[in-house]
Amino acid sequence: MEMKTEQAVAWIEKANALIQSNKEYLTELDQAIGDGDHGLNMSRGFQEAEAKVSGTDYDTVADVFKDVATVLMSKIGGASGPLYGTAFLKMSMTVKDKDPVTEANLADAVEAALNGMKQRGKAEQGEKTMIDVWHPVADFLKNGQNVQADKLEETAERAMNETKDIVATKGRAAYLQERSKGHVDPGSTSSFYLFQALADVWKKGE
Amino acid sequence: MKKVINQADNVVREMLEGFEEAHADYVRSLEGTTVLLRKDAPVTGKVSLISGGGSGHEPAHAGYVGEGMLDAAVAGEMFTSPTPDQVFEAIKAANGGEGVFLVIKNYTGDVMNFEMARELAEAEGISVEQVVVNDDVAVEDSSFTNGRRGIAGTVFVHKAAGAKAAEGASLEDVKKVAEKVVANTRSMGVALTPCIVPGSGKPSFTLEEDEMEVGIGIHGEPGIERKKITSADDIAEELLQKVLQDSVDFQGSEVAVMVNGLGATPASELYIVNRYVQKRLRDNDIQVTHTYVGEYMTSLEMAGFSITLMKVDEELKQLLDARADTPAFRK
Numbered sequence: 001m002e003m004k005t006e007q008a009v010a011w012i013e014k015a016n017a018l019i020q021s022n023k024e025y026l027t028e029l030d031q032a033i034g035d036g037d038h039g040l041n042m043s044r045g046f047q048e049a050e051a052k053v054s055g056t057d058y059d060t061v062a063d064v065f066k067d068v069a070t071v072l073m074s075k076i077g078g079a080s081g082p083l084y085g086t087a088f089l090k091m092s093m094t095v096k097d098k099d100p101v102t103e104a105n106l107a108d109a110v111e112a113a114l115n116g117m118k119q120r121g122k123a124e125q126g127e128k129t130m131i132d133v134w135h136p137v138a139d140f141l142k143n144g145q146n147v148q149a150d151k152l153e154e155t156a157e158r159a160m161n162e163t164k165d166i167v168a169t170k171g172r173a174a175y176l177q178e179r180s181k182g183h184v185d186p187g188s189t190s191s192f193y194l195f196q197a198l199a200d201v202w203k204k205g206e
Numbered sequence: 207m208k209k210v211i212n213q214a215d216n217v218v219r220e221m222l223e224g225f226e227e228a229h230a231d232y233v234r235s236l237e238g239t240t241v242l243l244r245k246d247a248p249v250t251g252k253v254s255l256i257s258g259g260g261s262g263h264e265p266a267h268a269g270y271v272g273e274g275m276l277d278a279a280v281a282g283e284m285f286t287s288p289t290p291d292q293v294f295e296a297i298k299a300a301n302g303g304e305g306v307f308l309v310i311k312n313y314t315g316d317v318m319n320f321e322m323a324r325e326l327a328e329a330e331g332i333s334v335e336q337v338v339v340n341d342d343v344a345v346e347d348s349s350f351t352n353g354r355r356g357i358a359g360t361v362f363v364h365k366a367a368g369a370k371a372a373e374g375a376s377l378e379d380v381k382k383v384a385e386k387v388v389a390n391t392r393s394m395g396v397a398l399t400p401c402i403v404p405g406s407g408k409p410s411f412t413l414e415e416d417e418m419e420v421g422i423g424i425h426g427e428p429g430i431e432r433k434k435i436t437s438a439d440d441i442a443e444e445l446l447q448k449v450l451q452d453s454v455d456f457q458g459s460e461v462a463v464m465v466n467g468l469g470a471t472p473a474s475e476l477y478i479v480n481r482y483v484q485k486r487l488r489d490n491d492i493q494v495t496h497t498y499v500g501e502y503m504t505s506l507e508m509a510g511f512s513i514t515l516m517k518v519d520e521e522l523k524q525l526l527d528a529r530a531d532t533p534a535f536r537k
Contacts, residue, residue: 073322074291081289082318089325120318122352170352171314 001149001205002100008064009053010204014197016050019043019190029186033173038080038186045076045084061101065092065109079171080187083117083130090116107141114138121170128168128180130187133159137195149202156195163188207407214404218261218283225268229533232272240281240288241296242268247277248302253371253380254278256296257309257364259316260285262403263424266503269534270361275368276309276532277302284403284506285425287315293323297332305333305377309363309384311356312340335377337384339363341393341514343452344421344429357424358466358503359391359514362526365535369528383525387516392452394445395468395512397422398435401505420444424468424505438475442482445513450490454517461487462496462526464514469504471511476500479511496526502534 001007019026019042027039049071058064065088073085091109098105114134118124125135136159141147161184168180171187211217218240226235226242233242248254257267258280267279278300282288297306306327310320317338324334341359367384375383397419400409410426413419418441421429430448435441450456465480467473480499487494495518503512518526530537 070291074289077286077289079315079318082315082322085290085322120321 001202002102003061003106003205004100005058005061005064007201007205008061008101009058011198011201012046012053012064012068013050014200015194016046018193018197019046022189022193026186026190029184029189032183033168033176033180034171034186037078038190041076041078041080042190045072045081048075060096060099062092062096062098065089065095079121080130080190083121083187086116086120087113087134103141103144103147107138107144110134110141111138123170126166127170128163128166128173128185128188129170130185130191132163132166132185133188133191133195135159149199152202153196153199156192156199160184160188160192207402207404209402209404211404214407217404218281221261221264222268222281225533232531232533233268236278236295236299239292239295241278241292241299242271242281243278243296243299244271244273244276247300249277250302251304252302252374253304253377254297254300254302254306255309255364255368255371255380256280256293256300256306257360258282258288258293258296258320259311259313260287260425262401262506263503265501265534266361267364270364270368270532272530272532272535274372274528274530274532274537275364275535284405287313287319290319290322290326293320294326297323297327297334298330301327301332305335307367307371307377307380307384308334308336309360309367310336310338311360312338312353313355314352333377335381337363337367337381337388339388339391341388341391342421342423343392343394343448344423345427355423355427357393357395357514358464358512359387359393359516361464361498361502361535362391362462362514362516363387365530365537366522366525368530369525372528383521386522390454390517390522391514392449392454393464393512393514394448395422395424395466395510396420396429396441396445397426397468397505397508397510399470399507399509401426401469401508403506418510421448422468422505422508422510424503426505426508438478439482442479442513443486446483446486449513449515454515456492456515456517458491459517460493460495460519460523462498462516462518462522463487463494464498464502464512464516465500466498466503466512466514467501468508468510468512469501470507470509473500476511479513483513495523
């Protein structure tokens with residue numbers, strides 16, 4: 001698919017809808033292995049992000065992503081704010097001057113976001129963080145020609161579920177060590193919703 | 207919870223308003239933010255220093271805004287890092303054209319939020335450098351950090367790097383001094399009672415009437431050991447031993463000492479601790495050149511204290527002696 005500003009805005013709207021309807025679940029996940037504020041923080045952040053992008057006229061996808069980055073980094077708070085903020089800021093920088101944004105551009109953008117988040121959080125794959133979803137999704141997008149939306153969603157979902165068996169070594173859950181096993185990572189779950197939303201927008205554009 | 211507040215949600219804002227009114231000679235607020243700037247900011251011809259972090263550590267950090275120390279302080283919610291947009295606003299407003307230096311305490315949220323603000327500022331062409339302070343020898347990792355925590359030693363960074371900047375040193379040289387302070391400063395604290403964050407209303411941990419937490423963090427994070435309280439001399443000795451046995455070789459050198467109250471410890475008790483610290487260092491052939499006793503980096507209403515030692519050379523001694531004029535630190 002090709003992404004124009006309408007699709008970029010629709011992506012954020014859909015992501016917000018998914019996060020709002022799963023707010024309690026995100027909180028439950030975070031109460032098990034974190035500090036219990038992920039649902040509330042994500043809900044506040046994406047609510048504000050949607051309000052911002054839905055009420056603004058944009059010329060480029062890069063501008064949409066930049067506004068999302070600004071809102072998320074200032075409204076989510078904690079560690080997730082800078083991480084999601086970084087992701088959208090890197091995506092914005094990558095798709096600057098790209099109109100429309102092609103699949104290849106988007107693959108580059110997600111890869112740049114992943115690298116930015118790894119650097120920001122000083123985390124690698126396999127540490128039970130949102131990186132564990134972003135990494136396989138970035139690989140999937142990069143290797144695919146004419147990527148199918150269903151496969152994108154499946155990839156993200158599988159990656160999210162696999163965080164259940166990981167012992168955390170980064171983030172708050174790291175202090176639980178072995179006890180972090182058996183719980184799905186909350187950050188990976190919110191990242192899954194983001195890609196589920198992208199897949200949804202993608203399907204409509206196919 | 208018994209506190210002198212109106213509403214928990216308004217604590218930080220109302221505190222900042224009152225602070226600004228009290229210290230209008232020194233600071234002014236930056237409209238629409240939680241930033242307090244030097245009254246005369248942006249000061250041209252020098253590197254600008256900015257620090258900040260969660261609130262609840264007063265007088266840190268706004269108390270150190272003024273001549274010879276910080277150009278701006280960014281306040282987050284209680285024990286919560288300020289967000290990048292707030293730090294970014296502080297950087298833009300404080301920048302006098304010679305670059306901006308960020309003093310960050312080593313907590314995961316603080317480091318991420320400040321680094322992100324730094325990148326936003328760099329994208330606008332502002333030169334930014336930073337130091338991450340990690341002086342607490344108690345634990346390698348705590349529930350808030352990766353690596354050691356930044357505590358009262360941060361004030362030595364404000365003082366030395368601030369004085370260096372006031373001399374007109376380059377951003378690179380200010381950074382070198384800040385790194386020198388961090389490399390030569392070690393701290394450790396103890397708590398007798400917990401603190402209560404207004405928003406939660408509950409103590410962050412509980413201690414029995416006769417217990418203390420050795421190695422406490424400034425947010426009530428666990429330390430090394432919970433044990434029966436002992437005498438002032440014994441507690442001071444325990445903290446000092448950990449500090450002296452750490453990686454900085456203080457033996458035979460000159461040091462600056464800080465005995466810092468965590469919020470609810472009377473000055474009299476801090477002086478009792480200082481008396482022991484001075485004697486113990488003298489007996490160990492360590493010469494104290496500067497002594498600071500008081501509340502520099504608190505933890506709300508926590509009772510307890512921390513001891514900080516900084517090994518000093520000629521440059522650091524001279525920077526500690528340089529003029530500073532701020533609400534909470536004057537020289």
